[in-house]
């Protein structure tokens with residue numbers, strides 16, 4: 279690096295180890311910009327969020343690593359504060375701690391203070407005061423921009439619908455989303471709004487609750503420089519409205535860099551600069567790190583602070599870090615943290631909305647999202663066609679002699695598998711795609727797990743009912759099964775309930791998995807033994823050990839219900855010269871149709887309750 283000779287005089291004075299747990303300091307504090315260097319939009323009503331001596335340590339396989347080494351700083355309202363630093367410097371960790379998203383655990387230690395206008399704010403208050411826009415956009419793909427904002431507004435704001443519409447319109451206008459307000463958010467399957475617009479919707483979702491502090495983790499990542507600049511303008515507008523806006527940025531263009539009010543630079547868990555971005559060039563130049571005239575200062579700082587391997591730093595990296603951390607005086611920054619009048623400070627608690635209203639809103643939102651999901655609809659229709667062709671070709675006209683019994687059993691088991699597996703796959707894939715949204719809204723206290731699961735179940739019910747009725751209708755008549763209105767109705771009911779049983783298992787697996795791919799793979803592993811013990815195949819080896827699995831198998835109850843429904847009051851000519859035979863005798867099933875249906879309903883409810891517990895534990899872990 280070009281700056282190495284300039285470092286030599288500093289390097290001689292350095293005796294400390296840069297990877298130690300404290301940010302170093304020596305007597306160079308005349309170089310450090312103070313809070314007076316920054317002018318604020320409205321000093322009377324301003325807010326100041328500060329963090330003091332934040333230390334974050336993680337225990338990695340009995341090796342304690344210090345990620346943040348006692349960093350301090352502040353951000354004021356009316357000012358866009360940007361956090362920059364090399365990859366792994368601790369930017370996201372610092373923002374997470376400020377927002378109360380990370381807490382101390384068995385293998386992590388956190389110490390330090392988070393203050394708002396000089397008064398400590400606890401984790402709970404921070405959650406209600408601070409809006410956090412994560413790097414990944416957590417949005418439902420099949421809602422429009424306006425619907426996404428309206429639903430979150432309805433879930434978080436009590437009051438008449440006019441007030442809610444007014445608020446949503448205001449946010450759409452502020453975020454310049456008017457042109458796309460009726461466009462879908464989109465997904466990999468359906469084309470939606472652009473990345474920059476999606477990020478603005480994510481910001482809008484957070485603004486609904488009117489937070490005083492907005493924190494953003496790399497909001498411009500993946501955006502081109504023009505779109506990134508539009509987003510930065512939005513953040514500047516928000517700060518000028520009197521909000522504290524803190525954002526990490528990876529590689530801002532020079533025109534974005536020039537718009538930043540306050541710059542905080544982190545390196546290896548230490549603050550190396552905290553002051554106006556406009557004065558950073560001069561500051562670094564005084565230390566011997568002159569940013570060439572035509573170079574973007576952001577690029578220059580990123581290169582300067584880059585550390586390839588924190589554990590094996592090169593001599594050059596150590597020297598640069600030593601120099602910067604030695605000069606930077608944390609205690610001066612702490613002393614200079616402004617404490618504005620606390621008149622404008624009001625820590626809001628979430629507004630109360632009845633659980634019934636939340637349930638109705640979630641049902642409505644879930645219904646719209648499910649209705650517009652073309653992937654699920656196409657998959658379901660294709661499955662229907664394949665099953666119909668297969669059953670009509672292979673099993674049509676089953677007859678009523680000895681051989682027909684085997685065929686009917688086979689086809690009933692095939693239908694059982696279809697009902698359960700389709701329900702299982704649908705739910706196992708549906709939950710992971712919504713999991714981030716559930717976790718985000720649950721952690722904000724917008725609704726509880728029970729309401730979420732119940733609303734999900736109810737909003738999907740019409741599609742399951744319709745799908746089950748169509749499949750059952752097609753299968754029943756393609757196969758010429760027991761032609762009796764009552765039996766047909768029970769057949770449809772069993773098919774629907776079997777689908778719900780599979781769905782219940784899918785809920786559990788989906789709740790445990792982060793991605794749809796993992797959920798689908800795990801659900802197959804989960805379902806395979808249950809399928810083997812479904813009652814169709816008689817197990818001989820090791821049956822004495824594993825026979826209990828039968829009672830946990832949804833296939834067992836559904837298949838039994840189908841066969842009892844089909845064969846009751848039906849006789850077969852097993853032996854043309856002998857007496858009529860009852861196929862149920864061979865199957866050795868001992869449940870009546872009512873008992874089977876009851877067992878299926880209990881199973882479907884219990885599995886959903888288990889998934890509810892899993893989601894609750896997951897939510898509690900992240901609180």
Ligand SMILES: Nc1ncnc2c1ncn2[C@@H]1O[C@H](COP(=O)(O)OP(=O)(O)OP(=O)(O)O)[C@@H](O)[C@H]1O
Nearest residue numbers: 336338345363364365366367368369370371372386
């Ligand atoms: N709980 C944890 N366990 C182990 N390591 C952790 C933990 N939390 C953070 N780290 C490590 O701390 C370092 C800082 O992480 P952080 O995500 O804050 O970096 P960053 O500055 O935001 O980087 P980037 O710009 O690449 O996102 C990383 O090396 C990360 O692996």
